[in-house]
Amino acid sequence: MKKNILLIVLISFVNILPVVAQDKKLFSETDAEKAQRIAWWTDDRFGMFIHFGLYSEAARHEWVKHNEHLTNEQYQKYFDQFDPDLFDPKKWAREAKNAGMKYAVLTTKHHEGFCLFDSKYTEYKATNTPVKRDLVKEYVDAFRAEGLKVGFYYSLLDWHHPDYTMDDVHPLTQVDTSQANYDRLNKGRDMAKYRQYMRDQITELLTKYGKIDVLWLDWSWAKGAKHGKGEDDWGSVELLKLVKKLQPGIIVNNRLGLDEYKDGGDFATPEQVKPSELEKYKGKTFETCQTFSGSWGYYRDENTWKTQRDLLDLLISSVSNGGNLILNVGPTARGEFDYRATRALDSLGLWMHSNSKAIYGCTYAPAEYKAPDGTKLTYNPATKRLYVHVFNYPADGKLILPGYQGKIKYVQLLNDDSEIKSADAGNDLSLTLPAKKPPFEIPVIELTLN
Numbered sequence: 001m002k003k004n005i006l007l008i009v010l011i012s013f014v015n016i017l018p019v020v021a022q023d024k025k026l027f028s029e030t031d032a033e034k035a036q037r038i039a040w041w042t043d044d045r046f047g048m049f050i051h052f053g054l055y056s057e058a059a060r061h062e063w064v065k066h067n068e069h070l071t072n073e074q075y076q077k078y079f080d081q082f083d084p085d086l087f088d089p090k091k092w093a094r095e096a097k098n099a100g101m102k103y104a105v106l107t108t109k110h111h112e113g114f115c116l117f118d119s120k121y122t123e124y125k126a127t128n129t130p131v132k133r134d135l136v137k138e139y140v141d142a143f144r145a146e147g148l149k150v151g152f153y154y155s156l157l158d159w160h161h162p163d164y165t166m167d168d169v170h171p172l173t174q175v176d177t178s179q180a181n182y183d184r185l186n187k188g189r190d191m192a193k194y195r196q197y198m199r200d201q202i203t204e205l206l207t208k209y210g211k212i213d214v215l216w217l218d219w220s221w222a223k224g225a226k227h228g229k230g231e232d233d234w235g236s237v238e239l240l241k242l243v244k245k246l247q248p249g250i251i252v253n254n255r256l257g258l259d260e261y262k263d264g265g266d267f268a269t270p271e272q273v274k275p276s277e278l279e280k281y282k283g284k285t286f287e288t289c290q291t292f293s294g295s296w297g298y299y300r301d302e303n304t305w306k307t308q309r310d311l312l313d314l315l316i317s318s319v320s321n322g323g324n325l326i327l328n329v330g331p332t333a334r335g336e337f338d339y340r341a342t343r344a345l346d347s348l349g350l351w352m353h354s355n356s357k358a359i360y361g362c363t364y365a366p367a368e369y370k371a372p373d374g375t376k377l378t379y380n381p382a383t384k385r386l387y388v389h390v391f392n393y394p395a396d397g398k399l400i401l402p403g404y405q406g407k408i409k410y411v412q413l414l415n416d417d418s419e420i421k422s423a424d425a426g427n428d429l430s431l432t433l434p435a436k437k438p439p440f441e442i443p444v445i446e447l448t449l450n
């Protein structure tokens with residue numbers, strides 16, 4: 001008897017726990033209101049990340065200051081030299097749009113601390129370099145003019161600011177990790193002042209450039225990290241409240257270290273994961289961020305570029321799990337996209353021109369539809385179209401849709417709306433695809449559901 005009561009008490013406790021944790025909220029917005037606020041974003045599915053800064057000149061990773069343990073003085077040459085003569089965000093915007101991307105997020109300040117915008121609160125900004133321009137303003141105007149939504153990336157980390165205290169990735173703690181070194185370097189630094197600096201800059205970014213659609217704040221350590229930073233260091237709760245006050249419609253990522261709150265961020269940010277890993281995000285609001293090669297900033301000698309097939313797989317797998325893909329370009333120090341990025345964007349544009357209906361407004365398929373071998377599914381709930389992305393094109397042109405018999409009204413190739421003949425085969429539906437594979441790396445079949 002006693003044992004039973006204990007068990008019941010335990011079970012109810014375990015059942016309550018997650019509910020309590022999920023109930024913790026910062027804002028009064030309901031799930032339905034959130035879905036409405038972010039609807040454009042969940043429909044658009046595909047965005048462009050742009051990492052541009054002083055590190056573009058070093059051309060060997062945006063973490064070069066950390067990787068090579070550079071002091072502010074050693075890094076200064078990149079500031080003195082910064083003069084992207086081919087910087088033309090109108091061209092960037094056209095390239096993004098041609099690739100089928102619908103929104104963009106630009107690094108207004110990365111970990112190096114350099115600001116692409118004309119901030120009142122620092123001298124470490126583009127307007128004080130040879131280029132002498134507010135590059136953020138030009139980006140906003142250009143992308144907006146092309147009808148793309150506009151986002152800002154802002155680094156919480158800052159490897160230049162004099163009040164920013166040491167942590168285990170700061171360039172100055174890499175060689176000497178002793179506490180004595182931390183203490184020495186932290187002398188005179190005041191995170192409270194840095195927190196105010198961030199609030200001031202975020203206020204500038206969210207008040208001087210019109211409507212901003214996305215804010216991407218980067219990043220926080222796992223809780224309990226010995227020399228890390230998070231919620232308290234950034235003043236995350238206050239910061240997020242400020243953001244929402246200044247731009248009520250904005251969509252914010254989840255890297256403020258506010259995981260204990262249900263609404264501490266609008267979307268999860270699986271970074272550089274494989275397509276198969278996205279399955280565990282199915283049903284969550286997420287955006288996977290990915291590079292063309294390994295690095296975010298321009299990396300001249302990095303040669304492991306993803307193929308068109310790799311990139312399409314990431315895009316299709318994101319949508320087939322109900323999420324977004326944001327694909328990064330690291331412009332060169334002259335301010336234009338590297339030829340390899342342009343080539344990749346062109347190849348995506350070719351596919352998207354004919355197949356984007358299987359991406360925009362789409363999500364994962366209803367559970368009753370299983371993906372045939374060698375395919376992935378996406379689904380548009382508004383039009384009731386199911387899309388079969390044929391990764392492995394059958395040599396004999398035969399594709400069996402398992403258990404689909406009686407559920408499908410019409411079948412066609414998506415790229416040209418040409419009819420595909422289908423025949424019942426027991427519970428299955430047997431499709432006869434063209435013997436010659438359509439001219440797309442991953443052709444798509446469109447099924448209209450009954």
Ligand code: GLC
Nearest residue numbers: 051062063218219271289296
């Ligand atoms: C990381 C890196 C950074 C990059 C970002 C993009 O956290 O620190 O360099 O900007 O992810 O997701």
